[in-house]
Amino acid sequence: DGGITQSPKYLFRKEGQNVTLSCEQNLNHDAMYWYRQDPGQGLRLIYYSQIVNDFQKGDIAEGYSVSREKKESFPLTVTSAQKNPTAFYLCASSTLYRGRGQPQHFGDGTRLSIL
Amino acid sequence: SQELEQSPQSLIVQEGKNLTINCTSSKTLYGLYWYKQKYGEGLIFLMMLQKGGEEKSHEKITAKLDEKKQQSSLHITASQPSHAGIYLCGAENYGGSQGNLIFGKGTKLSVKP
Numbered sequence: 001d002g003g004i005t006q007s008p009k010y011l012f013r014k015e016g017q018n019v020t021l022s023c024e025q026n027l028n029h030d031a032m033y034w035y036r037q038d039p040g041q042g043l044r045l046i047y048y049s050q051i052v053n054d055f056q057k058g059d060i061a062e063g064y065s066v067s068r069e070k071k072e073s074f075p076l077t078v079t080s081a082q083k084n085p086t087a088f089y090l091c092a093s094s095t096l097y098r099g100r101g102q103p104q105h106f107g108d109g110t111r112l113s114i115l
Numbered sequence: 116s117q118e119l120e121q122s123p124q125s126l127i128v129q130e131g132k133n134l135t136i137n138c139t140s141s142k143t144l145y146g147l148y149w150y151k152q153k154y155g156e157g158l159i160f161l162m163m164l165q166k167g168g169e170e171k172s173h174e175k176i177t178a179k180l181d182e183k184k185q186q187s188s189l190h191i192t193a194s195q196p197s198h199a200g201i202y203l204c205g206a207e208n209y210g211g212s213q214g215n216l217i218f219g220k221g222t223k224l225s226v227k228p
Contacts (some may be wrong), residue, residue, distance in 0.1 A: 004157075031214045042203065042220035050214065058215075090157060094214050103148055104205070104216060106157035 002027045006091050006107035013078065013115045021076045021110045022095060023091035030096040033104060035058060038086040046089075049074055050096060052065035078112060086114050117142045119204055121219035128194050129227050136189045136222045138204035144184045146207040147214065153200045161189075191224075199226045 004025045013019045025032065031050045035043040045058030049068040063082025068074055074093075078085045088111050092104040118141045128134050138147065146165050150158040162171045164180035164187060165181040171178050175192045191198055201223050 006157075033215075040220060043205075043218040045215065045217075048215060088155070092158075096214050102214065103160045103163055104214070105160060106150075108157040109155070111155065 003059070004091060004093055004105055004107035006089075006110050008110060011110055011112045013112060014115050016037065016080045018077055018079050019085075019112065021078070021089055021091075021112070023074045023107060024072055025074075025091075025093045025105075026072060027093055027095075027105065028071070029093035029105070030071070032068065033058065033092040033094075033096045034058075034064070034066065035090045035092065037090060037109075043090065046076065061099045083114055086110060117206065117208060117216060117217055119187075119206055119219035121222050124220070125223040125225070126169060126174060127225045127227065130195060131193055134191050134194055134224070136202050138187045138189070138219055138223070139227070140185050140206055144206050146186070147178075147184075147187045148205040149178050149182055149187070149189050150203045150205060151200050152203060152221070158203065190192065194224075194226045196226045196228055199224055 007022045033048045034046040037043050044060050046064050047066040049055035055066050055068050065077045088109050090109045091107045094102045094104040120139045122137050148163050149161040152158045162178045167182040167184045169180045177190045194212045203221045203222045205218045207213045208217050
């Protein structure tokens with residue numbers, strides 16, 4: 001079955017530590033996205049990528065970094081510069097070749113907490 | 116910038132009752148998406164609306180987009196405990212990159228048996 005896999009489901013970060021969240025999709029989608037979800041805040045876009053080796057900052061990119069070396073993979077690194085990383089992180093993907101109007105499909109999320 | 120406002124923020128209904136959730140945009144909607152989320156899980160795509168006046172249904176859930184394309188509603192008929200969760204509307208970001216969505220803050224639905 002095609003889908004989006006995020007790992008791990010739960011992650012703990014120590015002070016000064018960088019952590020990487022994995023996102024893999026086998027839907028052959030062009031675009032991939034990372035969102036952060038906080039209680040009462042809805043989803044906020046961190047980074048997105050529409051093509052391999054290219055990515056763009058979203059609304060809250062500070063303290064985060066990404067890479068897109070393969071179409072299937074879009075890992076997110078939460079760096080020590082992100083002072084409030086505790087949140088639920090969601091990865092999504094969508095096709096672009098049909099133009100606008102294509103829904104994003106989501107993974108099951110990773111919950112990041114501070115030790 | 117475009118914003119999506121959802122109402123109500125939370126809703127508690129008795130099983131079997133009907134309910135409506137609204138999503139209002141500050142700009143014309145080019146594509147409106149409804150998602151459902153269970154706590155601690157990912158978003159499940161429900162429906163997409165693009166044309167003014169469009170209406171789509173799946174099982175007991177109906178979504179509508181008004182003629183002016185600035186407001187959408189999600190109606191659940193004869194609610195069941197399985198309908199409980201957070202409902203989010205998302206929209207193509209006006210003037211943004213193709214595929215990018217902005218989201219409302221969600222409506223939390225509880226269904227009492």
